[in-house]
Amino acid sequence: MIGSEIPALIPITFILFAILIPVIGLWKRKVTWHLALLGSGIATALSAYGMMHIIQTGETIRYFFGGWSPPIGIEFVYDGLAAFIVLVINAIAFLVLIHSKKISQNEFPGKLTGYYAVTMLMMLGFNGMVLTGDLFNLYVFLEISSLSSYALIAIGEKRAPYAAFRYLIIGTVGGSLYLLGVGFLYTVTGTLNIIDMHAMLPQVIGHSSVVAALILMIIGIGVKAALFPLHGWLPDSYTYASSTSSAIIAPIGTKVAAYILIRVVLFLFGVELIDAALPVTTIIGIFAGIGILYGSIMAIAQSELKKMLAYSSVSQIGYIIMGLSLANPFGFIGAILHVLNHALMKALLFLVSGSMRLKEGHSLITKFDNSYRKKYPWTMAAFTTAAISMVGLPPLAGFFSKWYLALGTIENSSWMLLAVILISSLLNAVYFFRILEKVYLRNPEVDQTSAAESPAVQKDEVGFSMMMPMGIMALGLLIVGIFNAYIVDVIITMFPAGF
Amino acid sequence: MELTYIPLLAVLVSLAAVPFILLSSNKPNLREFWTIAAGIIKFLLVLTLLPSALDGETVSITLLEIAPNLPLVLEADSFGVFFAIIASGLWIFTSFYSIGYMRGHHETKQTRYFASFAVCLSSTIGIAFAGNLLTFIIFYEMLTLATYPLVIHSENKKAIAAGRKYLTYTLTAGLLLIAAAGITYSITGTLDFQAGGIFGDVELSQSMAITIFLLFLGGVGVKAGIMPLHSWLPSAMAAPTPVSALLHAVAVVKSGVFGVIRVVGFIFGPDVMASFGLNEILMILAGFTIIVASLLAFAQDNLKRRLAYSTVGHLSYIVLGTALLTETGLIGSIMHISTHATMKITLFFCAGAIMVNLHKKNISNMNGIAKVMPWTMGAFTIGSMGLAGIPPINGFVSKWYLGAGVLDGGMMLPLLILIISGLLNVGYFFPIIHRAYFKKGGSELEGHTEASPFMVVPLTGTAVLSVLFGVYPDLFFNFFDLATEIASTIF
Numbered sequence: 001m002i003g004s005e006i007p008a009l010i011p012i013t014f015i016l017f018a019i020l021i022p023v024i025g026l027w028k029r030k031v032t033w034h035l036a037l038l039g040s041g042i043a044t045a046l047s048a049y050g051m052m053h054i055i056q057t058g059e060t061i062r063y064f065f066g067g068w069s070p071p072i073g074i075e076f077v078y079d080g081l082a083a084f085i086v087l088v089i090n091a092i093a094f095l096v097l098i099h100s101k102k103i104s105q106n107e108f109p110g111k112l113t114g115y116y117a118v119t120m121l122m123m124l125g126f127n128g129m130v131l132t133g134d135l136f137n138l139y140v141f142l143e144i145s146s147l148s149s150y151a152l153i154a155i156g157e158k159r160a161p162y163a164a165f166r167y168l169i170i171g172t173v174g175g176s177l178y179l180l181g182v183g184f185l186y187t188v189t190g191t192l193n194i195i196d197m198h199a200m201l202p203q204v205i206g207h208s209s210v211v212a213a214l215i216l217m218i219i220g221i222g223v224k225a226a227l228f229p230l231h232g233w234l235p236d237s238y239t240y241a242s243s244t245s246s247a248i249i250a251p252i253g254t255k256v257a258a259y260i261l262i263r264v265v266l267f268l269f270g271v272e273l274i275d276a277a278l279p280v281t282t283i284i285g286i287f288a289g290i291g292i293l294y295g296s297i298m299a300i301a302q303s304e305l306k307k308m309l310a311y312s313s314v315s316q317i318g319y320i321i322m323g324l325s326l327a328n329p330f331g332f333i334g335a336i337l338h339v340l341n342h343a344l345m346k347a348l349l350f351l352v353s354g355s356m357r358l359k360e361g362h363s364l365i366t367k368f369d370n371s372y373r374k375k376y377p378w379t380m381a382a383f384t385t386a387a388i389s390m391v392g393l394p395p396l397a398g399f400f401s402k403w404y405l406a407l408g409t410i411e412n413s414s415w416m417l418l419a420v421i422l423i424s425s426l427l428n429a430v431y432f433f434r435i436l437e438k439v440y441l442r443n444p445e446v447d448q449t450s451a452a453e454s455p456a457v458q459k460d461e462v463g464f465s466m467m468m469p470m471g472i473m474a475l476g477l478l479i480v481g482i483f484n485a486y487i488v489d490v491i492i493t494m495f496p497a498g499f
Numbered sequence: 500m501e502l503t504y505i506p507l508l509a510v511l512v513s514l515a516a517v518p519f520i521l522l523s524s525n526k527p528n529l530r531e532f533w534t535i536a537a538g539i540i541k542f543l544l545v546l547t548l549l550p551s552a553l554d555g556e557t558v559s560i561t562l563l564e565i566a567p568n569l570p571l572v573l574e575a576d577s578f579g580v581f582f583a584i585i586a587s588g589l590w591i592f593t594s595f596y597s598i599g600y601m602r603g604h605h606e607t608k609q610t611r612y613f614a615s616f617a618v619c620l621s622s623t624i625g626i627a628f629a630g631n632l633l634t635f636i637i638f639y640e641m642l643t644l645a646t647y648p649l650v651i652h653s654e655n656k657k658a659i660a661a662g663r664k665y666l667t668y669t670l671t672a673g674l675l676l677i678a679a680a681g682i683t684y685s686i687t688g689t690l691d692f693q694a695g696g697i698f699g700d701v702e703l704s705q706s707m708a709i710t711i712f713l714l715f716l717g718g719v720g721v722k723a724g725i726m727p728l729h730s731w732l733p734s735a736m737a738a739p740t741p742v743s744a745l746l747h748a749v750a751v752v753k754s755g756v757f758g759v760i761r762v763v764g765f766i767f768g769p770d771v772m773a774s775f776g777l778n779e780i781l782m783i784l785a786g787f788t789i790i791v792a793s794l795l796a797f798a799q800d801n802l803k804r805r806l807a808y809s810t811v812g813h814l815s816y817i818v819l820g821t822a823l824l825t826e827t828g829l830i831g832s833i834m835h836i837s838t839h840a841t842m843k844i845t846l847f848f849c850a851g852a853i854m855v856n857l858h859k860k861n862i863s864n865m866n867g868i869a870k871v872m873p874w875t876m877g878a879f880t881i882g883s884m885g886l887a888g889i890p891p892i893n894g895f896v897s898k899w900y901l902g903a904g905v906l907d908g909g910m911m912l913p914l915l916i917l918i919i920s921g922l923l924n925v926g927y928f929f930p931i932i933h934r935a936y937f938k939k940g941g942s943e944l945e946g947h948t949e950a951s952p953f954m955v956v957p958l959t960g961t962a963v964l965s966v967l968f969g970v971y972p973d974l975f976f977n978f979f980d981l982a983t984e985i986a987s988t989i990f
Contacts, residue, residue, distance in 0.1 A: 393643075407684065418678060426670060437659065485564040
């Protein structure tokens with residue numbers, strides 16, 4: 001059985017393909033897309049197999065690299081939560097890569113080999129961050145993923161390198177703060193292994209190093225997760241990066257960082273210890289709440305679809321972080337479910353914006369009109385599905401993560417946060433229905449003859465390789481919504497100790 | 500016979516018609532055939548549930564756990580069946596009427612119209628049969644979304660503004676309802692609708708009770724048009740008339756009052772309502788709405804807007820009757836759901852027929868139209884008389900029970916409100932009738948005859964039903980027995 005090897009096999013697949021793609025790409029440039037697809041396909045299959053394995057056996061796989069047992073060696077910990085996140089990010093990356101074929105040829109035709117190789121490296125970093133059981137090793141993977149994402153963001157529009165450079169500066173500071181925090185923790189506990197450190201923390205919790213470490217780590221990870229007010233790098237990076245890069249990084253990157261925050265807050269420190277030194281969860285909750293509203297309001301102000309989606313990401317990541325800050329079972333369920341839901345929604349929305357850029361050459365909301373309804377009926381239907389899910393209307397997936405988050409806020413009597421969830425749903429409705437109105441209704445101010453009815457408008461839908469991933473995601477939103485109870489049953493098995 | 504699946508089928512049948520409607524978009528006759536077929540099948544399915552509902556039995560089906568301990572349940576209890584019969588029965592009338600109206604008015608995008616209409620009906624039946632609050636919310640939000648394309652149908656500035664207003668009000672309402680449901684769930688651990696309420700056994704502080712109740716009221720009160728949450732309804736008159744007739748006089752707004760009764764009778768329960776004084780909040784709001792809406796109706800020259808304000812007022816009759824917390828009052832409320840439905844749909848049908856046939860929207864232009872449209876105006880007269888509470892129209896029956904309910908509760912003020920509002924009803928309807936019959940029409944009426952039979956037959960039909968149900972409230976569907984049955988389960 002390969003079950004127990006899964007945690008090592010997934011990152012190794014990405015390393016292998018990160019090397020294979022340039023090697024074969026030098027000789028045959030056309031196959032790079034196929035190789036990237038194969039690599040992430042294998043990783044997705046492995047993650048799906050691993051998830052099934054975990055659900056069936058219910059055990060946590062601890063994989064010791066080189067046979068060195070921790071705390072001397074490095075271990076990968078493949079529990080339900082890690083398996084779930086790994087499956088989500090690999091499956092989303094796989095779908096986005098399918099969609100990327102035409103876009104990459106259109107947006108950066110000469111750089112395919114490097115692009116896909118770096119994508120594989122970035123996925124290696126993300127998977128490593130999720131799987132590792134070692135805080136320093138986590139930093140290494142964090143840097144791998146960050147460096148590759150700087151590169152991926154830099155491949156884009158004219159302003160992309162600036163955005164990437166800005167992200168690089170801010171991101172490096174974030175990474176360093178995290179590392180500093182880990183260092184402080186190491187000085188008082190003498191270990192880097194998460195499980196080990198969790199066992200030792202109760203003895204040193206009052207120590208000032210621990211308090212400093214906690215603050216440093218949360219700020220460091222907060223930068224990566226774009227937790228308000230540390231989100232400054234995000235809007236430009238997502239907007240000016242190539243469509244494929246934003247479609248991969250937006251749904252995955254900040255989620256992985258949020259996952260690390262969940263690990264640190266709820267697993268490393270744990271529900272009982274986290275608020276012992278200072279009211280961490282309350283503070284995170286406040287910033288998450290402000291971020292949700294800030295992101296939504298900024299999204300309303302945007303006239304560029306990708307920038308709007310970027311601000312919407314700032315807001316949505318707030319939901320996940322708010323869920324963890326509640327530190328109760330409902331909040332946890334909501335946060336984890338929202339990782340999945342938001343990954344699906346945001347990937348789908350960025351794919352639509354990518355498709356629009358390919359077909360129309362722009363994704364300016366102001367230029368949208370109701371001819372799109374006729375030209376891209378299926379793309380627009382997928383967009384509508386994602387939009388309704390973002391607003392949080394049942395029975396689509398978005399409703400249920402908000403439902404659990406709302407239950408979580410009620411359980412803690414956090415009425416302000418409940419109000420934030422409700423208000424931001426309305427704000428989401430404002431910025432999405434604004435687009436839907438443009439796409440589906442004729443503009444009453446321009447003329448009475450509808451653009452959709454002019455004879456020049458023909459159906460011009462994107463090809464199968466682009467439509468298929470979008471269709472799967474749109475269907476996924478409905479299926480996740482209706483059958484969310486099954487997913488929640490699995491999430492319940494991932495609860496940290498203390499729930 | 501195995502009835503378990505009937506509620507599910509009744510919900511799904513109109514949803515299943517949607518693909519057929521979309522696919523036959525180029526063949527209007529076939530497309531409308533699907534609507535009517537779905538309507539008739541739906542109605543028959545609902546009718547098969549009537550005998551068990553009369554016996555006080557519920558037919559329920561648990562579909563799947565949509566959230567832990569919160570299954571998606573369809574439960575056809577007597578109240579659900581009562582509402583479903585009205586909505587699905589009147590849908591058949593509206594479908595025929597729509598054909599006449601939409602074609603007579605040369606409306607575009609008729610496929611979208613009929614498809615959205617079918618989704619609306621599925622949602623309405625879903626609301627009727629929702630066995631718990633979460634199921635209710637799901638269908639309630641579906642109804643919001645499915646009504647939106649109908650409100651903005653004409654896609655002009657006014658319609659789009661009305662659509663935005665509609666979404667703002669209803670989406671906010673949905674969120675408040677979700678918050679209310681969340682808090683209810685965390686307190687009681689259940690969201691099932693139980694006759695007599697689910698708050699009976701739990702400790703509840705006064706402030707908490709009022710907060711939850713106001714959240715619920717915000718949730719269902721928007722669709723029920725309780726002031727000050729009503730203003731979307733007159734704006735939504737920008738929609739085609741059949742939409743105003745079925746959705747904004749019956750399905751959508753009655754879903755709101757249906758929700759109010761569910762909340763009062765099945766979530767809080769009369770005892771909890773009374774012990775926290777929640778019924779007084781409801782009574783004050785409803786009484787205020789009845790009087791103010793009736794007064795505002797006077798100010799409207801646009802016939803559909805006058806009818807809309809009249810609807811706002813009459814919805815609050817139902818709310819008021821519920822707030823009385825007496826068995827007779829509740830019977831009156833529930834009866835008023837059915838009687839107001841047949842009367843108001845008749846009036847809207849008439850307004851639409853006048854609009855299509857004579858291109859008249861404003862009451863001030865309606866001099867002498869009874870001469871050219873005798874059937875339409877005859878039906879209009881019956882509907883108006885009924886809403887004013889004049890026997891033998893069915894409006895009299897429900898008002899009678901509302902009045903008796905007030906007396907049972909030993910209160911005078913609500914009775915006064917009912918009497919004043921009855922007079923106001925006479926006041927804003929009879930000038931229209933007077934104009935139509937006794938004033939001389941202009942030259943533009945020449946050459947016009949009665950509207951198309953597709954419109955006249957349905958509107959005459961609903962007017963005849965109003966009279967028949969006034970004389971025999973238990974005719975065909977045993978509405979009165981059902982109402983008594985529902986009230987007896989709650990008290």
